[in-house]
Amino acid sequence: MSVLSPSTQSKVEDNLVSDGVISANELQQLKTKAAGQSQPFFSYLLESGKITDEQLTEALSKANGVPYVNLATTNVDTKILSYLPQDAAEHYMAVPIGEIDNKIVLAMLDADNVQAVDFISKKIGKPVRVYAASESGIRRIINQYGSSGLEHGVVNMLSDQEVKEIDESVEKDQPIKTIVQDSPVSKALNAIMSFAAKNNASDIHIESLENEIRIRCRVDGVLREIMRLPKSTEAPLISRVKILSNLKIDEHRVPQDGQFSINVEGRKIDLRIAISPVVWGEQVIMRLLDKSQTSLKLEDMGYIGPNLFRIREALKQPHGMILTSGPTGSGKSTSMYAMIQEIKNDAINIVTLEDPVEYKIEGVNQIQINPDVGLTFATGLRSILRQDPDVIMVGEIRDKETANLATQAALTGHLVFSTLHTNNAAGILPRLLDMGVEPFLIASTVHTVIGQRLVRRAVPGEVYLSTRPETVAIQQALGSVLPKTKADVAAAGQKLGYQNLPLATQNAYTLVKGKTTPDNPSGFKGRLGIYEVFDVNDKIQGLIVEHATSSDIQKVAIEDGMVSMRQDGYLKALAGLTTLTEVDRVAAMEG
Numbered sequence: 001m002s003v004l005s006p007s008t009q010s011k012v013e014d015n016l017v018s019d020g021v022i023s024a025n026e027l028q029q030l031k032t033k034a035a036g037q038s039q040p041f042f043s044y045l046l047e048s049g050k051i052t053d054e055q056l057t058e059a060l061s062k063a064n065g066v067p068y069v070n071l072a073t074t075n076v077d078t079k080i081l082s083y084l085p086q087d088a089a090e091h092y093m094a095v096p097i098g099e100i101d102n103k104i105v106l107a108m109l110d111a112d113n114v115q116a117v118d119f120i121s122k123k124i125g126k127p128v129r130v131y132a133a134s135e136s137g138i139r140r141i142i143n144q145y146g147s148s149g150l151e152h153g154v155v156n157m158l159s160d161q162e163v164k165e166i167d168e169s170v171e172k173d174q175p176i177k178t179i180v181q182d183s184p185v186s187k188a189l190n191a192i193m194s195f196a197a198k199n200n201a202s203d204i205h206i207e208s209l210e211n212e213i214r215i216r217c218r219v220d221g222v223l224r225e226i227m228r229l230p231k232s233t234e235a236p237l238i239s240r241v242k243i244l245s246n247l248k249i250d251e252h253r254v255p256q257d258g259q260f261s262i263n264v265e266g267r268k269i270d271l272r273i274a275i276s277p278v279v280w281g282e283q284v285i286m287r288l289l290d291k292s293q294t295s296l297k298l299e300d301m302g303y304i305g306p307n308l309f310r311i312r313e314a315l316k317q318p319h320g321m322i323l324t325s326g327p328t329g330s331g332k333s334t335s336m337y338a339m340i341q342e343i344k345n346d347a348i349n350i351v352t353l354e355d356p357v358e359y360k361i362e363g364v365n366q367i368q369i370n371p372d373v374g375l376t377f378a379t380g381l382r383s384i385l386r387q388d389p390d391v392i393m394v395g396e397i398r399d400k401e402t403a404n405l406a407t408q409a410a411l412t413g414h415l416v417f418s419t420l421h422t423n424n425a426a427g428i429l430p431r432l433l434d435m436g437v438e439p440f441l442i443a444s445t446v447h448t449v450i451g452q453r454l455v456r457r458a459v460p461g462e463v464y465l466s467t468r469p470e471t472v473a474i475q476q477a478l479g480s481v482l483p484k485t486k487a488d489v490a491a492a493g494q495k496l497g498y499q500n501l502p503l504a505t506q507n508a509y510t511l512v513k514g515k516t517t518p519d520n521p522s523g524f525k526g527r528l529g530i531y532e533v534f535d536v537n538d539k540i541q542g543l544i545v546e547h548a549t550s551s552d553i554q555k556v557a558i559e560d561g562m563v564s565m566r567q568d569g570y571l572k573a574l575a576g577l578t579t580l581t582e583v584d585r586v587a588a589m590e591g
Contacts, residue, residue: 012042353369
């Protein structure tokens with residue numbers, strides 16, 4: 001560490017104490033010991049283990065008035081790394097980590113070195129925005145030039161020779177898995193999967209185009225491109241995926257599904273593979289299922305207030321159906337797993353039918369659907385009913401036979417969970433009618449329905465007052481549920497599950513933007529659900545028997561106190577959990 005002026009050192013010491021890193025008494029004692037050993041104080045502090053490299057860098061950046069960034073978990077896109085050669089990054093201990101407002105974000109050990117910043121800016125050919133970072137953080141990014149400098153490395157790994165080896169092995173009917181176990185294509189695919197896992201991606205898309213292949217990752221529900229590769233890399237890459245998934249590598253005409261697992265940074269991640277023929281070749285969709293990153297608690301998923309209360313009351317029922325709806329990827333299965341976790345105990349037998357089994361739960365008998373051998377939801381459900389179950393989870397009701405069997409199971413003393421694809425909760429009941437289930441069966445078995453979507457969580461930090469259009473939108477959506485006077489705030493908060501609710505008549509509302517950082521320019525991290533939940537009461541039962549539309553059912557449910565998905569989303573936006581724009585993006589599909 002360079003020698004600091006007395007005033008700067010004093011500021012750093014004050015920052016360490018004010019941030020709670022070390023107490024004032026302990027700091028003074030360590031200063032005395034360092035002086036006794038004729039050792040620079042901060043070097044002594046680091047060697048003693050009382051503070052970390054990151055803590056010292058952050059305190060120093062505050063003292064110098066320079067913004068700080070922690071690079072401990074940052075993974076930098078290859079395109080960004082390419083702006084500055086590795087030798088220059090090592091020489092100046094500076095790395096490009098992102099791009100904001102057409103400026104390259106630069107993390108530096110010595111962020112005050114104006115000459116170095118000027119030189120790097122000229123070398124990059126763009127203006128730079130400088131952040132202070134620790135030496136360990138910068139070295140971690142420098143290592144990515146070689147390890148996960150993704151696109152360049154993958155192209156080099158996947159050579160024409162690799163394609164030739166795989167083609168020849170297919171012709172000779174050799175054991176492919178042995179041939180390519182440690183090959184360049186294995187390392188290339190591992191690099192792609194590792195990048196996706198470290199960035200908490202839910203899916204990897206390998207898409208065949210006319211003259212190249214495109215690889216995209218879905219992070220927090222939004223797809224983004226991470227690289228494009230030459231067309232020659234398509235065959236070995238997709239063949240390797242098929243090998244790992246135990247699929248036929250010489251079959252290119254029909255869709256294939258498979259699965260395998262990987263370990264990334266000590267986390268076991270299950271992958272579900274779907275391969276389909278497309279115009280220019282084959283498309284691979286890899287869904288990443290990381291149980292360690294998923295909370296199976298209803299509260300953590302975004303259930304709150306009346307929605308949480310209704311579900312917990314429904315779970316106390318000994319029989320009947322709890323149904324959830326939403327598009328693919330809206331968290332329906334996770335909701336069902338969370339409900340199973342709520343009621344799971346040694347006194348009941350829980351059996352599930354899933355396609356696929358996404359998370360393995362100890363103490364639950366989970367069955368994987370396999371249509372190739374005749375094990376469908378319908379045939380599996382018939383078998384389950386002979387296994388003395390108390391609770392049955394059916395992954396999805398897709399047809400009339402499964403729908404009728406599920407309602408019969410609920411009618412004969414079982415608690416049944418399942419999902420349907422509808423736009424909202426109210427749409428579930430007409431959908432069952434369309435499947436041919438008798439109205440009286442639906443009315444007497446279905447007691448709770450859920451509609452859901454996933455929105456991105458805003459990173460807390462930046463807030464602002466709502467604009468006039470945003471204020472009007474909030475009042476239109478929440479005018480009926482927000483308190484009208486200050487005297488009503490406590491009661492409304494208790495009912496809705498939120499503290500310090502604003503008034504329905506305010507001129508503006510405090511909203512969150514989502515704090516952007518160099519390694520997270522979107523301002524979002526993670527997702528949570530927005531929900532609508534209602535019970536099938538006498539009024540709604542009457543509507544079902546009369547074959548009412550979903551809009552009629554929705555209207556009655558709201559009159560009876562249901563919080564709609566849009567309302568739930570807006571309440572979460574007012575609580576600073578997400579943004580209005582994000583809720584509107586997702587709830588626009590509510591229909």
